[in-house]
Amino acid sequence: MHFLVTNDDGVDAPGLLALAQEIRKLGRVTVVAPDKNWSASGHVKTMNRPLRVKEVILEDGTKAFASDGAPSDCVALSMLGLLGEKIDCVVSGINPNANLGHDVTYSGTVTAAMEGTISNIPSIAISLDAPEFHTGPLDYLAAAQVARVVVEKVGKNKMPGNVLLNVNVPYLPFNEIKGFRITRQGLRVYRDELVRREDPRGRPYYWIGGDAPTGVPEEGTDIGALNGGFVSITPISLDLTAYDCLEQFQSWNIGK
Amino acid sequence: MHFLVTNDDGVDAPGLLALAQEIRKLGRVTVVAPDKNWSASGHVKTMNRPLRVKEVILEDGTKAFASDGAPSDCVALSMLGLLGEKIDCVVSGINPNANLGHDVTYSGTVTAAMEGTISNIPSIAISLDAPEFHTGPLDYLAAAQVARVVVEKVGKNKMPGNVLLNVNVPYLPFNEIKGFRITRQGLRVYRDELVRREDPRGRPYYWIGGDAPTGVPEEGTDIGALNGGFVSITPISLDLTAYDCLEQFQSWNIGK
Numbered sequence: 001m002h003f004l005v006t007n008d009d010g011v012d013a014p015g016l017l018a019l020a021q022e023i024r025k026l027g028r029v030t031v032v033a034p035d036k037n038w039s040a041s042g043h044v045k046t047m048n049r050p051l052r053v054k055e056v057i058l059e060d061g062t063k064a065f066a067s068d069g070a071p072s073d074c075v076a077l078s079m080l081g082l083l084g085e086k087i088d089c090v091v092s093g094i095n096p097n098a099n100l101g102h103d104v105t106y107s108g109t110v111t112a113a114m115e116g117t118i119s120n121i122p123s124i125a126i127s128l129d130a131p132e133f134h135t136g137p138l139d140y141l142a143a144a145q146v147a148r149v150v151v152e153k154v155g156k157n158k159m160p161g162n163v164l165l166n167v168n169v170p171y172l173p174f175n176e177i178k179g180f181r182i183t184r185q186g187l188r189v190y191r192d193e194l195v196r197r198e199d200p201r202g203r204p205y206y207w208i209g210g211d212a213p214t215g216v217p218e219e220g221t222d223i224g225a226l227n228g229g230f231v232s233i234t235p236i237s238l239d240l241t242a243y244d245c246l247e248q249f250q251s252w253n254i255g256k
Numbered sequence: 257m258h259f260l261v262t263n264d265d266g267v268d269a270p271g272l273l274a275l276a277q278e279i280r281k282l283g284r285v286t287v288v289a290p291d292k293n294w295s296a297s298g299h300v301k302t303m304n305r306p307l308r309v310k311e312v313i314l315e316d317g318t319k320a321f322a323s324d325g326a327p328s329d330c331v332a333l334s335m336l337g338l339l340g341e342k343i344d345c346v347v348s349g350i351n352p353n354a355n356l357g358h359d360v361t362y363s364g365t366v367t368a369a370m371e372g373t374i375s376n377i378p379s380i381a382i383s384l385d386a387p388e389f390h391t392g393p394l395d396y397l398a399a400a401q402v403a404r405v406v407v408e409k410v411g412k413n414k415m416p417g418n419v420l421l422n423v424n425v426p427y428l429p430f431n432e433i434k435g436f437r438i439t440r441q442g443l444r445v446y447r448d449e450l451v452r453r454e455d456p457r458g459r460p461y462y463w464i465g466g467d468a469p470t471g472v473p474e475e476g477t478d479i480g481a482l483n484g485g486f487v488s489i490t491p492i493s494l495d496l497t498a499y500d501c502l503e504q505f506q507s508w509n510i511g512k
Contacts (some may be wrong), residue, residue, distance in 0.1 A: 042298020042328070043361045050453070050461040072298070076464055080450035102374050104496055105299045111361070118358050118446070146511070153510045163498045165505075180511030184497040190374070194336035197306070205306040208332055235498035235505055240360055241440040242419045242493035249421075249491055254409045255402070255436030 001027030001155060004087045004116070006074045008038045008095065008108025011066040015094030017058055018140035019126065022148045023091055026155070030083055031064035032074045034108075039095075043111035044070035051077060071112035079119040090116030091151060093126030094143045098168045100215055100222045101188030104236055113164040117238055122159040124150055126167045129226050132212050134171075142177065143169040146231050149180075162239055168222055168232040178229040185234055186221030189214045257283030257411060260343045260372070262330045264294045264351065264364025267322040271350035273314055274396035275382065278404045279347055282411070286339055287320035288330045290364075295351075299367035300326035307333060327368035335375040346372030347407060349382030350399045354424045356471055356478045357444030360492055369420040373494055378415040380406060382423045385482050388468050390427075398433065399425040402487050405436075418495055424478055424488040434485040441490055442477030445470045 003023050007016040011033040020029050032053075038044075051069040058064050065082075067074050071092065078087055092112040099107040109125045116123030128143040146169045154165070170177060193210030215223035225232035259279050263272040267289040276285050288309075294300075307325040314320050321338075323330050327348065334343055348368040355363040365381045372379030384399040402425045410421070426433060449466035471479035481488035 037304070040301040040303060042300045042326075042367060044298045045296040045362050045448075045464060047296060047464050048293070050463050052459075052461055070298075073464070076448065077450065077462060080448055080464065082450060082462065102494055105367070105370055105374075105494060106301050111298060114361055118361075149511050153508050157508050160498070160501050160504060163501055182502055182505045182510075184499070184502070185495050192301075192332065192336055194333065194338060203308075205308055206333060206338065207306050208301060208303050208329070208336065231511060233505065233510060235501045236496045237498035237501075238358055238361060238496075239441050240492045240494075240496060242416070242491035243440065245416050245419055245491045245493075246438055246440070248416060249438045249489065252409050252413050254438075254489060255405050255487060 001088045002086060003027055003029045004075065004078050004090045005029050005031045006033045006071055006092050006112050008041060008071040008112065010034050010037045011056055011064055014137060015096055015140050017060060018144040019091060019094050019147055021060065022144035023151060026148060026151060032078050033064065033066060034071055034074060035066040035068050038070050038108040040106045041070055041108040042106055043114055044072050045076060046070060046073045053077065053082065071108040072115040075112050075115035087121055089151065089154065090121055090123040091147060093147065094140050095127035096130050096138055097127060098129040098226060099125065099127045099166060100168060101186050103188060104166055110166055114238060117162065117164045122154050123164040124154065124167060125164065128169050128171060130171050142172060142174040145174045150233065163235050163237050166234040166236050168226055170226050170229050172229060177231060181225040181230045181232055183222045183225045183232045183234045184220055186218055186223035187216040257344045258342060259283055259285045260331065260334050260346045261285050261287045262289045262327055262348050262368050264297060264327040264368060266290050266293045267312055267320055270393060271352055271396050273316060274400040275347060275350050275403055277316065278400035279407060282404060282407060288334050289320065289322060290327055290330060291322040291324050294326050294364040296362045297326055297364040298362055299370055300328050301332060302326060302329045309333065309338065327364040328371040331368050331371035343377055345407065345410065346377055346379040347403060349403065350396050351383035352386050352394055353383060354385040354482060355381065355383045355422060356424060357442050359444060360422055366422055370494060373418065373420045378410050379420040380410065380423060381420065384425050384427060386427050398428060398430040401430045406489065419491050419493050422490040422492050424482055426482050426485050428485060433487060436487045436489060437481040439478045439481045439488045439490045440476055442474055442479035443472040
């Protein structure tokens with residue numbers, strides 16, 4: 001198995017290194033990751049400028065590729081032949097913060113996996129639900145081990161088409177994690193606030209600020225699972241059609 | 257009704273002007289759009305830098321706001337109080353190219369509407385299926401009229417929560433459009449190719465090139481509708497859970 005490991009925090013991120021090291025136990029790993037942080041960058045396809053790729057050495061001495069493109073560009077480049085060989089599985093992460101509810105539409109971690117899915121390659125996004133006010137380096141070991149467990153299962157089963165797995169891991173040692181739950185997308189509660197400031201020349205500028213999002217910890221959801229100390233595995237479909245609303249909109253009799 | 261009109265091609269784009277002028281027939285319009293082109297930019301939330309907003313004058317002499325943020329940032333800023341008043345409906349477009357199949361995950365036009373939907377505001381994305389090799393200015397009138405028809409219906413009915421409308425319009429005069437179809441997301445066929453070049457100093461760079469995507473014109477899909485000369489209206493859900501795969505993944509017995 002040849003794994004493509006990427007992330008949205010950049011090639012120097014400790015979560016990427018922990019993930020690459022653990023997935024290497026299952027097969028060959030190539031790391032292609034952005035050369036800078038792309039958090040909340042969405043699903044990007046960079047076509048209006050060329051992309052650079054350079055070889056870099058990770059902290060453990062292994063080789064990796066850093067690109068000035070977005071996470072999804074890193075996956076697209078690799079799928080289109082940058083590496084000169086086939087990819088069997090895309091693993092994206094480990095993001096230091098959970099990607100829950102509507103986060104999946106913004107998340108660079110998840111949209112990197114989307115790009116793999118669109119190319120019909122089994123793809124997994126992994127995020128750690130680190131505590132909001134954590135200081136010092138995070139421990140990614142348990143999340144990396146969870147990633148390995150999930151990726152092993154993906155290798156043994158047939159991934160349905162058009163679907164990726166969005167995995168969120170509670171911030172606990174592996175043996176304290178309660179278990180794994182297949183979940184649905186829950187409801188994030190965003191607490192963004194507009195912060196207006198003036199620059200030294202009196203011209204306004206705006207921050208999207210406010211507190212970190214919370215969520216409704218409903219049973220059966222990603223947020224509920226994490227809240228109970230479980231790993232959340234949400235199958236995410238790239239067919240976004242709201243099938244249960246088709247009839248309702250038919251009844252609107254729009255247009256001629 | 258107070259409409260927020262935005263796009264991903266930038267505040268100077270003719271599709272934006274045509275849309276704003278037509279929606280103005282239904283109520284008050286405020287234009288907040290990016291100051292540059294953000295095509296295929298995905299769903300962005302800019303939090304690591306402040307955003308600027310400046311007042312500009314559109315070609316028809318009306319006032320608008322241009323921001324250095326992404327399309328979804330323009331919507332977020334407006335939702336969070338930039339304008340000092342409530343928005344009743346977000347209309348994003350008119351994109352000169354169709355947003356079909358998996359395009360919806362990349363599209364700045366669609367992700368602007370996503371941002372409205374996440375704030376529980378009825379939101380619509382409008383794209384024109386302009387011919388691939390069209391030269392000269394595009395005629396956005398029919399697409400603008402279609403937008404008005406759809407927006408009027410949205411005003412008279414209750415939009416389901418967590419859903420936006422992705423509208424694609426064939427490049428035909430309004431009276432030659434065959435009708436309106438409620439559709440599901442079809443299958444795009446991407447034909448991206450990696451183009452490797454060397455700069456004058458012999459260092460490689462890469463373009464994501466290749467031909468424009470095509471699609472499978474299946475009956476009932478967005479691509480099928482456009483192909484038959486119909487307007488395609490696809491309800492897009494922001495709950496991406498692959499509900500029909502939940503049982504399948506349960507049966508994998510992942511982890512403990």
